[in-house]
Amino acid sequence: MNLKSLIPLCLSLVVGVIVAKLAYDQIQKNKAGVTSDGKMTQVVVVRDSVAAGEELTPDKLQLGKVSVDNVPQGAFTSIDQLKGRVAQVTLNKSQAVSENFLAANGTGAGLQFAIPSGMRAITIEVNEFSGVGGMLLPGCHVDLLSTVPAEQGGELMSRTVVQNVQIIAVGQRMVSQPEKKGDEPQTFRSVTLLATPSESEAIELAAVTGRPRLVLRSGTDKDITTTAGVTASNLRGRQAARKVEQPPSTTPAVVYMPAPSSTPTPVPSYSSVRVIRGTVESEVRFDNDWFDPKATVRSDGKTVGTTPTTQPANSNNVTNTDTNTVSGSDTAPAGGDR
Numbered sequence: 278m279n280l281k282s283l284i285p286l287c288l289s290l291v292v293g294v295i296v297a298k299l300a301y302d303q304i305q306k307n308k309a310g311v312t313s314d315g316k317m318t319q320v321v322v323v324r325d326s327v328a329a330g331e332e333l334t335p336d337k338l339q340l341g342k343v344s345v346d347n348v349p350q351g352a353f354t355s356i357d358q359l360k361g362r363v364a365q366v367t368l369n370k371s372q373a374v375s376e377n378f379l380a381a382n383g384t385g386a387g388l389q390f391a392i393p394s395g396m397r398a399i400t401i402e403v404n405e406f407s408g409v410g411g412m413l414l415p416g417c418h419v420d421l422l423s424t425v426p427a428e429q430g431g432e433l434m435s436r437t438v439v440q441n442v443q444i445i446a447v448g449q450r451m452v453s454q455p456e457k458k459g460d461e462p463q464t465f466r467s468v469t470l471l472a473t474p475s476e477s478e479a480i481e482l483a484a485v486t487g488r489p490r491l492v493l494r495s496g497t498d499k500d501i502t503t504t505a506g507v508t509a510s511n512l513r514g515r516q517a518a519r520k521v522e523q524p525p526s527t528t529p530a531v532v533y534m535p536a537p538s539s540t541p542t543p544v545p546s547y548s549s550v551r552v553i554r555g556t557v558e559s560e561v562r563f564d565n566d567w568f569d570p571k572a573t574v575r576s577d578g579k580t581v582g583t584t585p586t587t588q589p590a591n592s593n594n595v596t597n598t599d600t601n602t603v604s605g606s607d608t609a610p611a612g613g614d615r
Contacts, residue, residue, distance in 0.1 A: 316344070316345045317342045317343070317344060317345065318342070318343060318344075318345045318348060318354075319340045319341065319342055319343075319354060320340070320341060320343055320348060320349070320352040320353065320354055320373050320374075321338050321339070321340060321341075321352070321353040321354065321355070321356055321358070321359060321373070321374045322338070322339060322340070322341035322371050322372060322373050322374065323337065323338060323339075323368045323369065323370060323371065323372050323374060324336070324337055324338060324339045324370070325337065325370055326367065326368065326369055326370050327364045327367065327368040328364070328367055328451075328452065329364055329365060329366050329367050329390065329391075329451055329452050330363060330364065330386060330387055330388060330389075330390050330391070330451055331363065331364050331386060332361070332362070332363050332364075332386040333359045333362050333363070333364060333374070333379075335356050338356050338359060338374070339356075340356070341371065341373070343373065348373075349373045349375045350375060350377075351375040351376035351377055352373050352374065352375050353374055353375075359374065359379075361382075361383075362379050362380070362382070363379065363380045363384050363385065363386050363389075363390050364378060364379060364380070364390075365378060365379055365380045365390050365391075366378050367452055388445065388446060388451060388469070391445045391446075391451065391471070392445075392471065393471075395473070396471055396472065396473060397471075397472055397473065397474055397477045398445060398446075398469050398470070398471055398472075399469070399470055399472055399477045399480055399481070400446075400467050400468065400469045400470075401421075401467065401468060401470065401480060401484050401489060402466060402467055402484070403465070403466065403467065403468050403491060404466065405464070406490075407488060407489065407490045407491060408465070408468060408491055409491055409492075409493045411463075411464055411465065412493075413444055413447055413465075413468060413491065413493065414444070414447060415444055415445060415446055415447055415450065415451055415452055416443070416444065416445075417443070417444045417493060417494075417496075418441050418442065418443055418444070418493075418494045418496065418498075419442060419444060419470075419491045419492055419493055419494060420437055420439065420440045420441065420442075420491070420492040420494060421437070421438045421439045421440075421442065421470075421480060421483065421489050421490070421491060421492070422435060422436070422437055422438065422489065422490045422491075422492055423435070423436070423438050423483035423484075423486070423487050423488075423489045423490070424487050425483070425486055425487060426486075431508075432508045432509050432510060433508065433509065434506045434507065434508050435506060435507050435508075436504060436505075436506030436507070437492075437502075437504055437506075438479050438480065438483045438489065439472060439476045439479055439480060440501050440502065441494060441498075441499060441501060442470045442471060442472050442476065443470070443471040444468055444469065444470060444471075445469050445470070445471045446468070446469035447465050447467075447468055447469075448463075448465035448466070448467055450463075450465075468491065548562065549561065549562045550562075
């Protein structure tokens, strides 16, 4: 082998060994918690795993050594300092206990740790269908729907009762636990929601009047949507019409009658006489200006009344109408009048 190529190879091997040794020493130093000056301190750590909501009793705690440079912020150095404190999150074995992992001082064990000031925890009954197929977990945010009767005994209405409420417990499980391989899916019949006092009242009323249904939201969706609800008429494609009853009017109806006409009904200004000659019938009309229809003829042939005895020679007051055939032939006999 050429000496010029052997020398760089040997140098690279030496440098690699030195770097590996330095890395190994640093890893061992971090595992042991030893600093450059070798100072150690004792802090309170968890003996075994502690679930959220459990009280930290002395039998669950112990002292452990850590480097003074790696002491967690808010760590405790005495077990007596944790008397009556409750874990707010799950603590793993040998994990140092710090103030950030604990509920407020004075909080009791159980679900109380998960209820902020001013909020309430309310539990409703659910099944596989109203509980999103059993896929709800603590920490999910949901809306609550309910079907309620409409106003004045109308159609049923489905509407959103509350929105964006957090699930703090599913059954008696307050934290999400991964399912082990081969385990059967766990079913639950209750869900505990974190709500305000007014929302709790609405949830209770919805649970009494019907069976509420939970609707799962996205973990990043915090919007509140205003809806008017849906009725059967909306499903059929028609807007439900709300009939408003009008009170009966007490004012009597006024009927306006047309005024009577001042123009008198025209009266015929003539009189007529029907004349029959043989089989021909005709009508003669006399003007009332010179003929009085009320005049009578006495037995001696004289006229009583104001009717003139003769018709003016140049008057058009006498009118002959068209003749009509009474019986027999259409033409009158040549012998004259009958």
